[in-house]
Amino acid sequence: MSTDLITELKPTKSAPLYGFWYPATTSTALAVGQMQTQVMLGQPILVCRDRQGKVAAMRDICPHRGMPLSFGHFDGERVECAYHGWQFDTGGRCRHIPALVEGSPLQPEKIGITSYPCQDQDGYVWVFLPDPQQPKQPVPELPRLPLPSEPYRMIQISTILDCTIDDGIVGLMDPAHGPFVHQSSWWRTKASMHDKAKTFEPIPNGFRMVPHAPSKNSGPYKLLNRLYGGPLTTTIDFVLPNQRFEFVQCGSMYVSSRATVTPVGEQQCRIDFAAAWNILPWLPFAKPLFRYFANIFMKQDKQAMERQAVGLKYKPALMLIDDADTPAKWYYKLKAAHLAAVQTGRPLDHPLKDRVTLRWRS
Ligand code: FES
Ligand SMILES: [Fe+2]
Known part of the structure; x- marks a missing residue:
């Protein structure tokens, strides 16, 4: 098993990305x-x-x-x-x-x-x-939230995090914190941890966890599976500079969400989370209910990242371990590759060349 010290990646650490x-x-x-x-x-x-x-x-x-x-x-x-x-x-x-x-x-x-x-x-x-280093950059298209059909319901929640942009983003894509930070009887417990193998592939400016059956140890997914009879799949994308899309689909039913982490200043960022869905159309109070649970999750993440920031003030050396922290490594490499591409004018040298399967327990 190899470990990388985050400090090796220092040059790009916490620099905000312009041109997005x-x-x-x-x-x-x-x-x-x-x-x-x-x-x-x-x-x-x-x-x-x-x-x-x-x-x-x-x-x-x-x-x-x-x-x-x-x-x-x-x-x-x-x-x-x-x-x-x-x-x-x-x-x-x-x-x-x-x-x-x-x-x-x-x-x-x-x-x-x-x-x-x-x-x-x-x-x-x-x-x-715009990126001052790329004055001629055409304005790219805005990445859209996948919304395959109407009508749907949608909520948005937002919170401010007192941490750097990179720590905020890495916290967003970290698969191993779930059973500890988001522990609850209705979502998942430490006892339900099991081996996972997920396949990733490169996409423009990011990487994708290819469509797979969602975690067997999470209650709401079990419920959806029972209601709609499957096959239920989840696709998770990360794209630069700061967007994590999660798309859960079961036939024509879907839950589509996006979280973005926007740097406010050097030590502060804002998480915006939006979710749209067409499942359970008969459910009363679906929006306040969804918002309630999404807020619990966001508060748990916020608390974890803010507690971590207390330790990070002392600038400790940090580790990224395989395979649980591999997506975080890709993020840092992708960011560095983007900055290098801007500098040299060459196409982005994507750190992920092919499909790869990562294994971890959560
Ligand atoms: S009009 Fe004078 S500062 Fe704006
Ligand atoms: Fe989380």
Whole structure:
């Protein structure tokens, strides 16, 4: 068995990745005519929704004297700075400077704020944060949550984690913490731990745990199997920079979820979890129920990662063991490969060349 010291991978440790889409807020939290500020990748970002319902994003800093625009006013068309009343359209272009006298040579429209591509999709307002090292990078398509059919129900939950982006992401893909962190009589217990063998394959910018029958030791899956008669399969994808998709399918029934970890600052990130499903359409209160259980899970992960962060402050050397921590190794390698590809302009040298089966107990 080989072990890798995480410290060997230091160069990319916790660097946020630019050139990707990140969720800023939920679609419902940004009503028509509203604006909201979010710090993402250490940058203050203002998102707003105009009168037509279109979303837009710009840097939340007034180019005049640095006042965050979010302290100002948005009328559904223009953002007005709270300090000297400069007005900007949703593209970040300055449209009015109240202090100018008529005939002034200064043209407000020559002044602009950095604006970002912004999209409303799958229940979130997404912002594309470009990579300054790749000024010509075309804006990639936003990865979609697989939603094979309508109608479906959907929930979103979110929490802030006080840990680095890498620790947050590794916590998300770690298969061995389940029986310890998410221990419960209805989900799984330590006694139900057993050998697992899962096959992974490379996908663009990530890797996939290929469709397999879900864990026999988890109660809800057992129930689904009984209700819908199987075959029940789960597919789990990780894609850079921060997305974990889990797709559970049984014929035309599905539960599709995505978790993203977005860096806020160096020592803080935000987990956003969205799940959509068309199973149990007759079940009353399905959304609050699902939200309740998803929140329990998220709180358990949050507590584990925040407790870990107490130890990580002392910068201990860490280990990644085979095979339970192999996905975490791939994540670090994938991230390094992405950064190298940006540097050299060559295609990404994917760390996973072929299908491989990992074995662990959980
Ligand atoms: S700082 Fe915004 S208008 Fe002056
Ligand atoms: Fe977890």
